[in-house]
Every structure is written in C-alpha cells, then in structure tokens.
Amino acid sequence: xxxxxxxxxxxxxxxxxxxxxxxxxxxxxxxxxxxxxxxxxxxxxxxxxxxxxxxxxxxxxxxxxxxxxxxxxxxxxxxxxxxxxxxxxxxxxxxxxxxxxxxxxxxxxxxxxxxxxxxxxxxxxxxxxxxxxxxxxxxxxxxxxxxxxxxxxxxxxxxxx
Numbered sequence: 001x002x003x004x005x006x007x008x009x010x011x012x013x014x015x016x017x018x019x020x021x022x023x024x025x026x027x028x029x030x031x032x033x034x035x036x037x038x039x040x041x042x043x044x045x046x047x048x049x050x051x052x053x054x055x056x057x058x059x060x061x062x063x064x065x066x067x068x069x070x071x072x073x074x075x076x077x078x079x080x081x082x083x084x085x086x087x088x089x090x091x092x093x094x095x096x097x098x099x100x101x102x103x104x105x106x107x108x109x110x111x112x113x114x115x116x117x118x119x120x121x122x123x124x125x126x127x128x129x130x131x132x133x134x135x136x137x138x139x140x141x142x143x144x145x146x147x148x149x150x151x152x153x154x155x156x157x158x159x160x161x
C-alpha cells in the first residue's frame with residue numbers, strides 16, 4: 001500500500017499502538033529510503049514516545065499494518081441557525097427554507113460523558129458509573145456504561161471507538 005501525505009490511517013495488527021489513528025504530515029526521501037512523518041490523531045501517546053520524531057519507513061513492518069481510515073462522523077447542525085444565515089444571505093429565496101423544513105429529522109440525543117470509579121472490596125473490585133451510580137463486577141473498564149449508556153472517559157482520556 002502506498003502511504004499518502006494528508007491521509008489518515010488506523011494502526012492494525014497487535015502492538016501497543018493498535019487502534020490509534022495517525023495522519024501522515026510529510027514524507028522525505030533520505031538516502032534512498034522514504035521516511036513518513038505523522039501526528040497522532042486519536043489514541044494514547046505513550047510517555048516514552050513524546051520525544052520521538054514520529055516517523056517510520058514506508059516499507060517497514062509498521063507501514064504494513066496500517067489501514068486506510070475514513071472518518072465517518074456525522075455532523076448535525078441546527079436547522080434554525082442555518083435558516084437564519086440563508087435568510088440573511090438570500091432574503092428572496094423562500095424555496096430553500098421550505099426544503100430545509102422538509103428534510104427528515106434524525107432522532108438524536110446528547111452524549112453523556114462520565115468516568116468509571118473502581119472500588120475494592122473483600123469480594124474483589126467493581127466499577128461504579130459516575131453518571132447513574134450503577135455498579136458491576138468487571139476486570140476491564142468498558143467504553144460505555146451498560147446501564148445508562150454514558151460514554152466513559154477512562155483515566156481522563158476520552159475513549160474512541
């Protein structure tokens with residue numbers, strides 16, 4: 001696979017960077033080898049990597065586990081604010097405003113963020129949801145509370161799925 005500047009890639013495979021998303025910022029040909037420089041878009045940057053130059057060789061084993069990444073985030077907008085901008089820019093075009101009103105409305109709800117609180121007992125440890133207070137015995141912190149659906153911020157870092 002050819003690595004392209006400006007494109008995003010998800011780190012695959014089974015390494016400490018698996019799941020991270022990186023963006024290629026530049027490429028440089030040095031001594032007949034192509035170095036790819038990147039920035040971490042999402043995922044954890046490990047403390048020992050903070051001083052690293054964030055580069056890899058284009059034909060390295062690391063490059064072979066990269067998968068093209070396409071951001072599929074849906075962007076919702078406030079229709080009333082959009083209509084106000086259109087009225088100001090195109091005061092005589094009421095057809096556009098009618099078309100906006102005819103667009104199907106998505107049933108969306110705000111995302112609730114919370115954090116897990118780990119508690120220890122004689123029977124073992126359990127997690128308590130910072131939003132609803134529900135608890136369950138588990139060994140791994142999950143990205144969402146199974147009871148209220150709150151998206152968890154684990155150790156202060158927002159989970160990306």
